[in-house]
Amino acid sequence: MTLEDVTNIEQEAGKLAGKPQETVTSVANVSDQPASSRITQADFEEYYKHFLPFKSIYAWLNHSPLPNLKFGHREFAMEHFNTQYQRYCCFTSSNEFKDAIVKASPSRFEVGAIYNENLKNKIKGQKSANLKPVEKELNFDIDLTDYDDIRTCCAKTDICLKCWKFINLAVNIMDVTLREDFGFENLIWVFSGRRGVHCWVSDPRARVLDESKRRSIIEYVMLKSGKNGSDKLSLRKPYHPLVERALKMCTKSFQEIIMEDQDPWRDDEKAITHLAKTFPDSKLKDALTSKWKAQPGRSSLQKWKDVDELIEKGQYVSSRTIAGLNQDWKREIILSCLYPKLDIEVSRQLNHLLKSPFCIHPKTGNVCVPFDPKDGDFDPLSGPTLQKLFEERSEGRESCLKPYVEIFDRFVQGLNKEELAKRKTENKENLDF
Amino acid sequence: MFRQTKRRALGRRNFESSVHINAYDNSLKAQELLETVYPSRLSLYTLPPQNEITLDQFETWAIDRLKVLLEIEACIQNGRPLKETEQVIKPLLAKLLPLTATSKDAELLVKERKKDHVSHYILRLAFCKSEELRVRFVRAETTLFKIRFMSCSMSEQKEFTDRLSLPWEAVGDSTKRKLADKLYNACHGVIRNYLVLNSGGANANISEDHIKSFFNQESFLKVPFEYIGDLIATKSVYLHLGFGYVPQVSVLSLLASEFQTSMTRDLLVTRKFLSQLDEDDRVLPVLNHLSQGYVAAEIQSDFTQSDSDVTDITADSVISEGIARHYPLCGTNLVKGVLANHHLRFQGRQQLTLFLKGIGLNIDQAMIFWQKQFTSGPGAMTIDKFQKEYRYNIRHSYGLEGARINYRPYDCRQILKHPRPAKGEYHGCPYRDFTSERLVVQLEEMGINDKQSQVEVLDQKEMGNYQNACTKVFELTHKSQMEKLAASGLGKTYKVDQTSIAHPNQYFERSRNLERWLDKAGEMAK
Numbered sequence A: 001m002t003l004e005d006v007t008n009i010e011q012e013a014g015k016l017a018g019k020p021q022e023t024v025t026s027v028a029n030v031s032d033q034p035a036s037s038r039i040t041q042a043d044f045e046e047y048y049k050h051f052l053p054f055k056s057i058y059a060w061l062n063h064s065p066l067p068n069l070k071f072g073h074r075e076f077a078m079e080h081f082n083t084q085y086q087r088y089c090c091f092t093s094s095n096e097f098k099d100a101i102v103k104a105s106p107s108r109f110e111v112g113a114i115y116n117e118n119l120k121n122k123i124k125g126q127k128s129a130n131l132k133p134v135e136k137e138l139n140f141d142i143d144l145t146d147y148d149d150i151r152t153c154c155a156k157t158d159i160c161l162k163c164w165k166f167i168n169l170a171v172n173i174m175d176v177t178l179r180e181d182f183g184f185e186n187l188i189w190v191f192s193g194r195r196g197v198h199c200w201v202s203d204p205r206a207r208v209l210d211e212s213k214r215r216s217i218i219e220y221v222m223l224k225s226g227k228n229g230s231d232k233l234s235l236r237k238p239y240h241p242l243v244e245r246a247l248k249m250c251t252k253s254f255q256e257i258i259m260e261d262q263d264p265w266r267d268d269e270k271a272i273t274h275l276a277k278t279f280p281d282s283k284l285k286d287a288l289t290s291k292w293k294a295q296p297g298r299s300s301l302q303k304w305k306d307v308d309e310l311i312e313k314g315q316y317v318s319s320r321t322i323a324g325l326n327q328d329w330k331r332e333i334i335l336s337c338l339y340p341k342l343d344i345e346v347s348r349q350l351n352h353l354l355k356s357p358f359c360i361h362p363k364t365g366n367v368c369v370p371f372d373p374k375d376g377d378f379d380p381l382s383g384p385t386l387q388k389l390f391e392e393r394s395e396g397r398e399s400c401l402k403p404y405v406e407i408f409d410r411f412v413q414g415l416n417k418e419e420l421a422k423r424k425t426e427n428k429e430n431l432d433f
Numbered sequence B: 001m002f003r004q005t006k007r008r009a010l011g012r013r014n015f016e017s018s019v020h021i022n023a024y025d026n027s028l029k030a031q032e033l034l035e036t037v038y039p040s041r042l043s044l045y046t047l048p049p050q051n052e053i054t055l056d057q058f059e060t061w062a063i064d065r066l067k068v069l070l071e072i073e074a075c076i077q078n079g080r081p082l083k084e085t086e087q088v089i090k091p092l093l094a095k096l097l098p099l100t101a102t103s104k105d106a107e108l109l110v111k112e113r114k115k116d117h118v119s120h121y122i123l124r125l126a127f128c129k130s131e132e133l134r135v136r137f138v139r140a141e142t143t144l145f146k147i148r149f150m151s152c153s154m155s156e157q158k159e160f161t162d163r164l165s166l167p168w169e170a171v172g173d174s175t176k177r178k179l180a181d182k183l184y185n186a187c188h189g190v191i192r193n194y195l196v197l198n199s200g201g202a203n204a205n206i207s208e209d210h211i212k213s214f215f216n217q218e219s220f221l222k223v224p225f226e227y228i229g230d231l232i233a234t235k236s237v238y239l240h241l242g243f244g245y246v247p248q249v250s251v252l253s254l255l256a257s258e259f260q261t262s263m264t265r266d267l268l269v270t271r272k273f274l275s276q277l278d279e280d281d282r283v284l285p286v287l288n289h290l291s292q293g294y295v296a297a298e299i300q301s302d303f304t305q306s307d308s309d310v311t312d313i314t315a316d317s318v319i320s321e322g323i324a325r326h327y328p329l330c331g332t333n334l335v336k337g338v339l340a341n342h343h344l345r346f347q348g349r350q351q352l353t354l355f356l357k358g359i360g361l362n363i364d365q366a367m368i369f370w371q372k373q374f375t376s377g378p379g380a381m382t383i384d385k386f387q388k389e390y391r392y393n394i395r396h397s398y399g400l401e402g403a404r405i406n407y408r409p410y411d412c413r414q415i416l417k418h419p420r421p422a423k424g425e426y427h428g429c430p431y432r433d434f435t436s437e438r439l440v441v442q443l444e445e446m447g448i449n450d451k452q453s454q455v456e457v458l459d460q461k462e463m464g465n466y467q468n469a470c471t472k473v474f475e476l477t478h479k480s481q482m483e484k485l486a487a488s489g490l491g492k493t494y495k496v497d498q499t500s501i502a503h504p505n506q507y508f509e510r511s512r513n514l515e516r517w518l519d520k521a522g523e524m525a526k
Helices: A003-016 A041-050 A054-062 A069-073 A094-104 A161-181 A211-221 A241-262 A268-274 A282-294 A300-313 A319-338 A344-348 A386-395 A402-432 B002-016 B018-027 B030-036 B055-077 B082-096 B106-127 B131-150 B154-163 B173-178 B180-197 B208-217 B229-233 B248-277 B283-291 B296-300 B307-311 B329-341 B346-359 B363-375 B383-389 B391-397 B412-417 B436-445 B451-462 B466-477 B479-487 B504-525
Strands: A074-079 A085-089 A108-115 A133-135 A138-143 A187-191 A196-201 B220-224 B238-240 B243-247
Touching (some): A041 A094, A054 A402, A069 A074, A069 A108, A074 A094, A161 A187, A161 A196, A161 A211, A161 A241, A161 A319, A187 A402, A211 A344, A241 A300, A241 A319, A241 B180, A268 A282, A300 A319, B030 B106, B055 B082, B055 B106, B055 B131, B055 B283, B082 B131, B131 B248, B180 B238, B180 B243, B180 B248, B229 B243, B329 B363, B329 B504, B346 B363, B346 B391, B346 B504, B383 B391, B436 B451, B451 B466, B466 B479, B466 B504, B479 B504
Antiparallel strands (some): A074 A085, A108 A133, A138 A196, A187 A196, B220 B243, B238 B243
16 A cells, blocks of 8 residues: 555545544644743643543543443544644543543543444454444534624634623523423533533433434524525525524624624625625615715614615605515524524534533633533633633632532533433333333 | 254245245235235335245346336436436336236235335345445435325325324324414425425415415324434424424425434344345345446346456456447546556546456456556556555455455446545546536547537536536437437337436446447348
C-alpha cells in the first residue's frame, strides 16, 4: 500500500467519524489571548486532579452509580496538549477514567457513543468488522457564530451579555420543544466555554434512536427548508403548533434583542437585503428601497414601522391582502432572526463526539458548566474559570464550581432514579415468568 | 445442534416425498389459504413461506422480483418522485408480479400471492449478506410496498391496517375535540394534498371548507414518535409528550417506516442463520448469482455466455478498440488516464480495477495489464517499484489479500458517493465532474455531433441526473445499431432494454450484447 493510499484511508476514516478538521488547527491561533493567561498543561492536570467531578460524569454516562460493563463500550476521545487527537479511548471504572485523564492531561476530552463491543479490543488492534455505535445521548449544539448575520455587538469568537440573549432564547425554545413535544425529561444544557451551548438528552428513549430518527427530529425542530441550509424558512399556513409556540416566544423578545440591543438594520445595505428585498410585493419592495436610500441611517425600529406606513399611504388594490402579506412577512422575519440555529451534524451522527461537561475551554479558561434554564438565564461571563478556581483554593474559600456540580448531580440522580425503576420493573417481569 | 441436524434431515425427506406433500398442499383448498395465509394482497412479510417450490420456480420467481426492484432502484437514483416511479413500475408489476385484488378464481389469487411472498423471502436470503445490499434491498422493497398500497382502495387499505398489531391507539372523540385546533393546523397540508390528489391533480381547487369537513370526519391514531420519522420530519403531525397524532390519510407513511425497520431487523437475523444453509449446494449458487445481480443486463440478457466470450477479455484487449468501444465514458476516461500517465491515483485505480474485473479480466491478466501500463513508456516506474507498491493493491481488489473481500465493481451510486476527482485524477462520473465545455468535446469524440442531442445530454447533467445523461448517451451512440437490429430477422426477438443505466458494467454488457445480437442477425441473414 502506498503512502497515498494510507492518507486516503485516513481521510475517509476522518470523514466517517464525522470529526471536522478543526481539531488540527484549533490551537493554532492562540494570539487572541495575552501570553500571561495562557493555560499550561500543568494547569489542566491540576484541574483534573482536584476539580473535575469524575464520579458525577461516570454516574451519568454509566446510567447508574453501580459499576456497569457497558461503560467500557463507551468511546471517549482526547485532544492532547500538542493538538493531537486520539479517538476510541475507553475506561472500565470511575477510577481508571480519572487516572487516565489526569495522566494524559489533555486540553479537553470528548464523549462519544456506546458501541456494541468493548473498545479495549479495538485499542489492542484486534480487527472487528462489526464494531458499530449503538447508543448515544441526543445532542444539540447552538453557536453564536451562526447569528453573525444579525448580531452587531460582537463578531466571531467574542460574546457579550447582549448577544448571549440569542442563546438564552434558543435554549428556552429547544428546552420546551424537547420536553413538551417529545416528552424528554432528562436533559441538561452545558456552556461550551466560549460562544455556545450543548444539550444532552439522556432519556433511554433518546439514547437508542438510530441516525434516521435523529435526522427526523432535527428536521422537525428546524424551520429551514433548503437541503443545503438555504435561508428560506418553510412555513406552511396554518402554522404547525411548534411554529406557533416558537413565534410567541420569539415575538416577546424581538423588540428587546433585535430593535434595541442589536439594531442590525440601521445598516442600510443589510436592511435592503433582509427586509425590503424579501417583502412579497414588488411595489412595496421598491418603495422601501428608495425610501431607505433617500434617508440613510434610520434605525431598525423606524424601518420596521416604515413598512406599515408605506402600506397605509400606498394605493393598494386590496388592502386586506397586503395587510395579510405584511403580517406573515413580519412573522417570518422574527423567526428567521431568533429561532434557534442548530449545528445539524452533532445531532444527526450516532458516532459524533462532543466535549464533556466540566472541561475547560483551552482558550478562555472557562469551565464548561451545566445549567438548567428553569433556574433563569445563564450568564456566561460570570461562570467559573480556571483562574478563579485556583485563586479560591489558594485562599481557602469555597469553590464556585460547587453549585454547578450540584445542578449536574441533581440531573444525574433524576436520570438514574428512572433507570433503576425501569430495571426493577423489568426484573419483576422476568420473575413473573 | 442436535435439533438442527434433525430438522435438516427432515427437510430433505420432505423434498424426496414432495409428491405427497404437494398433494396435501392442494387438498388445502385455495379458499382456505386465502383466509389464513393470504388474506390481503398487501403484506408486511412478517411470516416466512412454508410451502415447497421447485428449484426452477425458486430462480425464476426471484429474478422476476429482482427485475422490478432494480427498476425501482433506478427510479430512486434518478430522483423520480413516487408518483412517477409508480407509473414506470406499474406495467412491469402487471407483467412480472401481478396481484389481483378480488377474483372468483381463488386459485389464481393464491398463486399470485404465493409468488409475491416466496420471491420476497428468496431475495431476503440473497440480499442479507452485506450492509450495502441490505440497505438497497430494504429501500427498493419499501418503495414497492408504497406503490402497491397506493393502488389499493381505501377500504382495502383499512382492512389491511386493522389486521396489524402495532402499538397504535385510536384517538377518542373527546381528545380529538380538545386538540382540534392543533391537530387541524398540523395535518392541514397532508389533508389538502390528499384531496388534491384525489380530485384531479394540481389544478383542483380545494376550499378551506372542504378540508375542514374532511378533518371533521377523519379518525386519528396516537403513535410513539419513533414510528413516524417521515411525518415528524415534515411537521405533518401534532406531537405531544412523545406521541404523534396521525390522521388516517398518513397511515401509509407510518406503515412504510414500520415495514422498513422490521425488515432491516429481520435481514440481520437472516444473515446470522444463512450460514446454516451453507451445505445446501442447490440453493447457494442461485443466491450468489442473485446478489451479484447489480447488473440488470446480466439477468436480462438472453445470451448464455460461451467460453470464447469469457476469454476474449485480456490485458491487451481491454484497451483495444473492439472491447473499449463498449465502455461508458467513465471507463474510457480512466483508460485514457492510465495511457497518458502510466499511473492512476488510488481512487481511479480502484474504480478501473473493479470495472475491468467486472467485464471479465481475471487476476493474472489484470496483473499483466497494470504492470505493463505502469512500467512502460517515458517516465514510467520500474517493475520492482510496481511489484512492491501496487501488486498488493490489485490483488486486494480481487479478494486475494487482507480481509479477502471479493469486491464488486462500483455502481453509479457508489461512484457518485466517492470524493470527486482532483486535478490529475480520473475517477468519478464524467457527467458530473466535467465542465459542460469539456463534456461537449467528449460527446463529439463519441460521435454525438448534432447540437440538439448534445443539449439533451447537458440538460440532464444540469439537473443532476447523471445516470440519465449516461443512458441518453448510450441511446444516441447505439441508435443505428438498434435500428439495424430492429429491421433484421431478430428484430422481434430482441427486447430493447430501456431501464436506465445504474452501473458502468451494465453499460458495457448492454453495448456488447447488442453487438452480439447484430452478429447473430448477420449470420442468420447469410
